[in-house]
Ligand code: BES
Ligand code: MN
């Protein structure tokens with residue numbers, strides 16, 4: 442929790458947090474009371490990254506907290522993750538940051554502080570009730586930080602919720618709730634309506650599930666403003682379809698709607714901050730299930746665009762539901778079209794779970810997003826839409842296949858497939874993200890991780906905010 446109050450306004454004890462780079466430790470230590478110097482030595486605290494030292498007062502209460510930042514030139518962390526990782530390890534209480542710091546460091550720290558207090562405790566009978574409060578100065582915009590935190594928590598809750606409790610209908614209902622609370626207009630197509638409305642691929646992928654496939658199309662903002670359109674992959678569970686996944690590959694597939702969750706979180710932030718853009722959000726939501734009416738390997742689907750696709754693999758379902766959504770999005774030539782999807786395992790082989798793969802033909806945009814991602818501790822990495830591989834999507838009987846037979850460069854192939862459905866958008870970015878923390882780290886529990894949301898919000902603000 443963040444408290445916007447002057448130090449004197451608090452009745453209780455406020456513990457100071459000191460962030461220390463390894464290089465600064467000795468100089469800092471020399472200025473401390475001998476008792477503190479001895480304590481630091483006793484615990485061999487050298488300011489190593491994420492190392493925490495609780496310093497007691499003479500009365501045995503908590504006097505201060507030291508947090509190591511590691512070496513000054515190490516890029517991998519920043520104030521955001523330092524703060525997020527700190528709150529897990531501190532006792533309940535009131536805290537404040539000590540020492541000179543830039544405004545951006547303070548802001549990132551305050552946001553990370555909130556972010557680190559997220560818990561997915563829906564199924565816990567005894568939830569952890571700990572609250573660490575951080576006192577911040579007037580220069581910190583607490584409402585903005587809370588809106589980012591709320592949007593990210595929504596995305597995390599959606600991704601963490603198992604598929605028995607997050608059907609396509611429930612996912613779309615969450616998006617509808619967000620849309621209505623900001624006065625967005627919407628259209629919702631359910632089951633057979635998808636066929637009449639021209640979303641055959643969404644229907645084909647989702648029709649075998651007991652829960653009907655859906656597509657949500659929402660719009661918000663002044664039509665005079667620049668058009669920003671978000672598309673999110675909403676596969677609520679990916680069994681692989683008839684090309685069924687092995688158990689290990691299926692285990693985490695409740696998170697296959699991570700792209701939709703991130704797109705929705707970003708949409709909420711855009712609307713909440715009243716960004717002067719004309720926003721459109723398109724979410725195809727399905728379960729890729731197995732039944733007698735499931736789509737099959739070898740089937741040919743006629744897409745919304747008119748192009749026919751041979752289904753080389755039913756497990757490449759994300760690109761199939763996205764292609765009809767992208768055709769709709771692209772039809773009105775948005776200024777910026779962004780799709781977010783847990784599209785390929787290959788993107789994870791290439792970059793691991795922490796770095797979403799970013800694809801765009803706009804080199805300048807790619808550069809800006811990479812720089813902002815590092816600044817916001819929400820990184821992405823640019824991979825190419827290599828034209829030399831485009832012919833691998835060819836099919837003998839249809840206009841294209843949904844997979845390549847080569848098996849190489851799967852993340853690029855996924856991007857190239859989507860690119861076939863985008864021609865009018867002035868800029869297009871495809872983000873192939875993981876949406877999940879694979880290993881336990883301070884502030885990053887194993888579970889949902891909404892990726893690209895903070896980075897994209899920072900970008901849209903820099904570009905469009907008045
Ligand atoms: N949802 C998966 C991609 C995925 C797998 C994301 C694991 C994160 C972790 C996607 O629908 C899929 O199954 N992709 C296939 C594509 C292949 C059949 C061309 C894959 O990556 O194996
Ligand atoms: Mn799949």
Ligand code: ZN
Pocket residue numbers: 676679697756758759783784
């Ligand atoms: Zn999938």
